[in-house]
Structure formats: structure tokens, C-alpha cells
Amino acid sequence: MAMGDSFSFIREGSELGEPRFEAVRPPATAEEARRRGDAALRQGEFDEAFRYYKLAIQMDGDNSERYIQLGDAYAYADQPARALAYYQRARKMNPRDPEPYFALGEIYRRYGRYDAAIAHFKRAIEYGANNAFVQFKYAEVLALSQQYTKAVEAGRAAVNHEPSNGFYRFWLADLLEQIGDVDEAMQEMEIATLLNPEDDYYHFRYGLLCIENDLLPRAVECFQRALSLKPQRALYLTLIGDVYMLLNDSQKAEHAYRQAGGLDSYDRAELQRARRIAGLDNGKISIHPEDSAR
Numbered sequence: 274m275a276m277g278d279s280f281s282f283i284r285e286g287s288e289l290g291e292p293r294f295e296a297v298r299p300p301a302t303a304e305e306a307r308r309r310g311d312a313a314l315r316q317g318e319f320d321e322a323f324r325y326y327k328l329a330i331q332m333d334g335d336n337s338e339r340y341i342q343l344g345d346a347y348a349y350a351d352q353p354a355r356a357l358a359y360y361q362r363a364r365k366m367n368p369r370d371p372e373p374y375f376a377l378g379e380i381y382r383r384y385g386r387y388d389a390a391i392a393h394f395k396r397a398i399e400y401g402a403n404n405a406f407v408q409f410k411y412a413e414v415l416a417l418s419q420q421y422t423k424a425v426e427a428g429r430a431a432v433n434h435e436p437s438n439g440f441y442r443f444w445l446a447d448l449l450e451q452i453g454d455v456d457e458a459m460q461e462m463e464i465a466t467l468l469n470p471e472d473d474y475y476h477f478r479y480g481l482l483c484i485e486n487d488l489l490p491r492a493v494e495c496f497q498r499a500l501s502l503k504p505q506r507a508l509y510l511t512l513i514g515d516v517y518m519l520l521n522d523s524q525k526a527e528h529a530y531r532q533a534g535g536l537d538s539y540d541r542a543e544l545q546r547a548r549r550i551a552g553l554d555n556g557k558i559s560i561h562p563e564d565s566a567r
Contacts, residue, residue, distance in 0.1 A: 300325070303333035307342055319350045337366040341376055353380050371402035378410065387418040405434035409441055412448075421452045432461075439468030443475055446482075450550075455485055466495075473502035477509065477547075484516065484551040492516050507533040508540045508547070515553055 300306035310325030326343040333339050344359035357380055364373035378393035394411040412427035428445040435441060442465040449458035462479045469475050480495030493516050500509045514529035536544060548554045 300328060300332075303329040303336070303339065306332060307339070310342070310346065314346055314349060319346070322346050322350075335366075337363040337370060337373065340366070341372055344376060348376070348380060348383075353384055356380055369400050371397040371400040371407075374400065375402055375407060375410070378414070382410070382414045382417070387414050390414045391418065391420075403434075405431045405438060405441060408434060409444065412444075416448055421448070424448060425452070425454075437468060439465040439472070439475065442468065443478070447478070450482060450485075455482065458482060459486060466498075471502060473499040473506075473509075476502070477512075480512065480516075481547055481551040484519070484553065489516050489520050505532075506540075507536045508543050511536065511540075511544055512547060515548070 300309055306325045306329040310322045310329065313319075313322035313325060323343065323346060326339070326346055330339045330343060340359045340363040344356045344363065347353075347356035347359065357377065360373050360376045360380065363370070364377065367373070374393045374397035378390045378397060381387070381390035381393060391411070391414055394407065394414065397407055398411065408427050408431040412424045412431060415421075415424035415427055425445070425448060428441070428448055431441045432438075432445055442461045446458045446461035446465060449455070449461065459479075459482050462475070462482055466472075466475045466479050476495045476499040480492045480499065483489070483492035483495055493513055496509045496513045496516070500506060500513070503509065510529050510533035514526045514533065517523070517526035517529060545554075
């Protein structure tokens with residue numbers, strides 16, 4: 274194939290500033306074509322990327338991975354129908370390769386076809402993609418389809434594969450909290466904060482769980498840790514004030530509220546959500562979001 278016309282770009286050449294075309298050397302191998310496709314994709318040059326990936330297929334058409342690479346490019350460019358077509362080709366070429374099943378599962382999950390996503394993730398795991406990330410993706414789509422028992426099982430599998438990964442523990446804790454298993458959620462969230470001590474959001478969420486379990490002094494400690502990582506965050510100061518209200522220490526509560534000052538619209542929304550999660554919107558305290566913005 275003559276590649277000079279297909280893969281070219283304009284450079285300023287003459288003294289008059291008139292552009293001239295220079296042919297780009299055609300890739301010598303399929304892997305080189307793939308690398309050029311990756312580079313074009315990173316630059317947002319989708320059509321150019323597609324051409325290079327298709328060239329890689331022409332040069333290495335027996336390799337199912339080339340079809341997955343082109344499918345990934347179409348998925349990245351938000352062209353799911355074309356992505357599905359190339360993932361399906363890869364699956365047919367190598368029916369026991371887990372990668373096409375995982376890719377298909379991702380596409381189906383993204384567009385709300387949860388049953389199809391679940392089936393493909395299960396097949397990916399069956400054919401060897403039994404790792405933390407795939408188990409997490411499987412758990413995620415199970416939760417989206419409200420199959421919570423199976424989602425927890427898959428989430429635990431992700432944690433077991435990578436027990437030192439705080440994110441998987443945090444996600445599992447969040448799911449357990451949603452379904453009412455607060456005790457186990459507390460355990461997982463505590464470990465997540467120990468594994469990610471510099472993440473203020475983890476400490477913040479752990480504090481909310483502590484309020485749910487009536488562990489109020491520990492909740493204050495959690496919010497203070499979050500505050501040490503994000504000093505003067507009005508949201509955290511307000512929640513410290515809320516906990517002191519629950520502890521009937523109005524003096525410390527008022528001090529925290531004064532430190533918080535006014536909340537911006539984002540923190541107001543986050544505060545409303547946090548109070549709902551912690552069960553503070555059920556009359557436990559008589560403070561409203563507007564009252565703490567002072």
C-alpha cells in the first residue's frame with residue numbers, strides 16, 4: 274500500500290510561507306503502526322489514529338489484539354457501535370481470550386446494558402482475567418443492576434486479590450453502607466484510611482460512618498484528620514460542629530461553626546448529602562445548612 278498520500282502533514286517550507294506536503298515514512302511493522310495510532314489518539318486526532326490501527330490489522334491480521342486496539346480507539350472516541358464490532362471480531366478469533374469479553378463488558382456497562390455487561394465480565398473472569406480490577410468492574414455493574422449480594426461478593430474478591438489497595442476497600446465499604454451492613458463497612462473504611470492516610474475524603478467518609486455508629490469522639494478525630502489535610506475546609510468544620518451538637522457541647526459547636534463561616538454552593542450540597550448519609554437529617558440536630566453558613 275502506498276502510504277505517502279494517506280499519512281501526510283503540512284509543514285511551512287518556502288520563504289513565502291506557502292505550505293508544502295511531506296510524506297511521512299510508512300510504518301515498517303504493525304507494532305510501529307500501533308504506536309503511531311496511540312500517539313495520534315493522545316493528541317485527539319481520531320481519524321489518523323483509526324488509519325494507523327487499521328494498518329496494523331492489515332499487517333498483522335491474525336492477531337486478535339490488533340482488533341481490540343482499534344476497538345479501544347473507537348470506544349475512546351465515543352463510537353460504541355464500531356468498538357463493539359471490532360471487539361466481537363477479536364472474540365471470534367480467540368474465543369477463550371478474556372480481554373475481548375472484558376472490553377465488551379465495559380462498553381455494555383457504559384451504555385446501561387447491565388445484563389450483557391455482567392455476562393461478559395463473568396466470561397472474562399472464567400477465562401483467566403480473575404484479578405482485582407476485573408472483579409471490581411464486575412462488582413460495580415452488579416451494584417448498578419441492584420444485585421447487591423453478588424456485588425459484595427465480587428467486591429470482596431477484589432479486596433482479596435489486592436488487600437493493600439485502599440480504593441477497593443473504600444468502594445466495598447461504601448456499598449456495604451448503602452445496603453445497611455454498617456459494621457463491616459466500618460471495618461473496611463477504617464482499613465482504607467490506614468492505607469490512604471493522605472486522602473482527606475476517606476477520613477471524611479469514615480467520620481460519617483462513625484456518626485452512624487454513634488462513635489462521636491472518633492468522628493471528630495476523623496474530621497480533624499481530614500481538616501489537617503484540607504485546612505479550613507468549611508464542610509469539615511461544619512460537621513465537627515454537628516458532632517459537638519450531638520455531644521451537647523454547644524460551646525465547641527458554635528466555635529466550629531464560626532470557623533467554618535459561609536459555605537459555597539458546592540459545600541452546601543456536600544453538607545446536605547453528608548448529613549443525609551450520617552442520618553443527621555432526621556431531627557437528631559436542629560441545625561440546618563443555612564444556619565451554619567455564617
